[in-house]
Amino acid sequence: MAQKNIAILILLLQLFMVGDSLGKESEYQIIKSEKSDKKVYMGIFYVNRIFSTIVKSPNVGATPIKTVECGDSVKVFESSLLSSRDWYYVEKGKIEGLIKKEDISLQKEQCFKDKYPKFYGELILDDVSRYYWGTLFERYVKGETKVKLR
Amino acid sequence: MKGRLTLSLFKIILFLIVMVGTVLAKDSSEDGETIDISSIRDVIENDKLTSVVSEKNIELKRAQEEKNKREVAKYAFPIEEDFWQFLSEYWLVKNGKLLGWDVIRPDYGLAEAFKTMLENLGHYHQKFNILLIDSSEVCHFSFPSKKGNYVFVLSVPFIRTMNLSKLEISLLLFEDLIRKNLGFFQHHVTTAEFKNWVGKNYFAKKKVDEMLIPKILENYDNLIFKKGFSFQEQFEVTKVVFSNIEKDDSLVLAYKNLLHKIDALVKTNERFKNYVKIYPSPELQLGWIGSVKKSL
Numbered sequence: 005m006a007q008k009n010i011a012i013l014i015l016l017l018q019l020f021m022v023g024d025s026l027g028k029e030s031e032y033q034i035i036k037s038e039k040s041d042k043k044v045y046m047g048i049f050y051v052n053r054i055f056s057t058i059v060k061s062p063n064v065g066a067t068p069i070k071t072v073e074c075g076d077s078v079k080v081f082e083s084s085l086l087s088s089r090d091w092y093y094v095e096k097g098k099i100e101g102l103i104k105k106e107d108i109s110l111q112k113e114q115c116f117k118d119k120y121p122k123f124y125g126e127l128i129l130d131d132v133s134r135y136y137w138g139t140l141f142e143r144y145v146k147g148e149t150k151v152k153l154r
Numbered sequence: 155m156k157g158r159l160t161l162s163l164f165k166i167i168l169f170l171i172v173m174v175g176t177v178l179a180k181d182s183s184e185d186g187e188t189i190d191i192s193s194i195r196d197v198i199e200n201d202k203l204t205s206v207v208s209e210k211n212i213e214l215k216r217a218q219e220e221k222n223k224r225e226v227a228k229y230a231f232p233i234e235e236d237f238w239q240f241l242s243e244y245w246l247v248k249n250g251k252l253l254g255w256d257v258i259r260p261d262y263g264l265a266e267a268f269k270t271m272l273e274n275l276g277h278y279h280q281k282f283n284i285l286l287i288d289s290s291e292v293c294h295f296s297f298p299s300k301k302g303n304y305v306f307v308l309s310v311p312f313i314r315t316m317n318l319s320k321l322e323i324s325l326l327l328f329e330d331l332i333r334k335n336l337g338f339f340q341h342h343v344t345t346a347e348f349k350n351w352v353g354k355n356y357f358a359k360k361k362v363d364e365m366l367i368p369k370i371l372e373n374y375d376n377l378i379f380k381k382g383f384s385f386q387e388q389f390e391v392t393k394v395v396f397s398n399i400e401k402d403d404s405l406v407l408a409y410k411n412l413l414h415k416i417d418a419l420v421k422t423n424e425r426f427k428n429y430v431k432i433y434p435s436p437e438l439q440l441g442w443i444g445s446v447k448k449s450l
Contacts, residue, residue: 123231133248147286
């Protein structure tokens with residue numbers, strides 16, 4: 005009987021430890037913000053457009069926070085508060101905001117500025133032009149044709 | 155173990171002999187005597203010191219060459235495709251306020267209509283971006299860009315004033331697509347100087363000719379706002395558009411309707427009087443369609 009009790013005690017102890025380790029693991033994955041938003045960390049992504057804009061809300065034309073450049077890295081989170089599937093929640097240094105999903109990718113792409121650094125460096129782009137270039141992609145009506153299967 | 159110790163001892167002694175020999179050689183050379191060092195060369199070579207030194211030198215040389223190559227590569231001037239895509243967008247950014255594209259507009263279902271038409275005509279794997287603008291000065295254009303990629307601008311006042319259908323707008327864009335494929339825009343804005351730079355490396359010059367890009371941008375302005383395309387180019391475009399759509403009566407009819415509407419607009423509306431300077435001329439295009447049809 006005593007042996008049985010000890011076995012149960014060990015089992016409970018193990019379960020408690022496993023539960024504790026799972027709790028620790030999920031702490032890394034789920035970051036709770038003040039608004040009780042659950043943000044799932046997805047990894048480091050890279051900007052794949054020449055310029056893109058981190059904005060305040062998930063709408064085209066939303067208030068811009070920061071213009072990011074092709075190749076820039078951002079911390080990406082999937083947020084439960086985001087109703088639109090076209091946006092990611094991102095952190096860039098101390099800046100937090102939203103970015104269009106199509107503007108970033110897991111793989112770092114070869115950017116124009118990396119391919120032609122001196123040429124690119126000679127064209128002086130002021131902040132307004134950089135911001136405009138970032139919004140240009142938002143304004144495009146985009147399409148792509150595919151082979152039609154009959 | 156003992157053997158190794160002996161060998162090390164021997165090397166130390168040998169090193170001391172060489173050192174003393176060097177000092178003596180220096181003294182004796184000062185006295186005008188010469189020392190034959192070939193006798194110790196074998197020892198140095200047996201120790202593989204010379205080969206280690208030469209390997210190190212080769213490695214250093216290689217690293218330096220790689221560094222130089224990377225530095226030279228930084229001065230690559232863009233290849234044609236990259237250049238035109240970049241410069242066209244650069245021009246659009248610089249003229250953003252004038253064109254009035256920074257306004258959020260609905261897409262009017264244009265992407266789907268144009269995509270369907272292109273697919274029906276067998277134009278697959280084509281990517282397009284349509285920028286809706288608020289301008290009566292610039293009505294529609296397809297800018298030079300990468301192969302299979304299209305950057306269109308389309309004036310909302312232009313399509314609204316004529317009350318164009320989605321099919322008619324798609325045909326208007328298709329005309330621009332053909333014009334881009336025929337390379338007419340690029341032909342007008344390219345300079346002789348540009349051909350000497352494109353795809354080449356300018357490491358020796360260190361800087362791009364400062365007038366090169368402004369001159370091409372000026373050519374963009376001239377073509378878009380003043381000069382436009384020639385009659386010959388318009389004839390070529392009309393011919394190719396027609397050969398693409400001729401088997402589909404509804405498309406031929408829609409294309410004719412489109413040209414009639416534009417013709418009426420430019421003859422009656424002051425805001426669009428500049429149009430025929432850029433695209434001569436809808437009236438002639440209608441005539442050309444008739445002549446192409448007869449010759450077939």
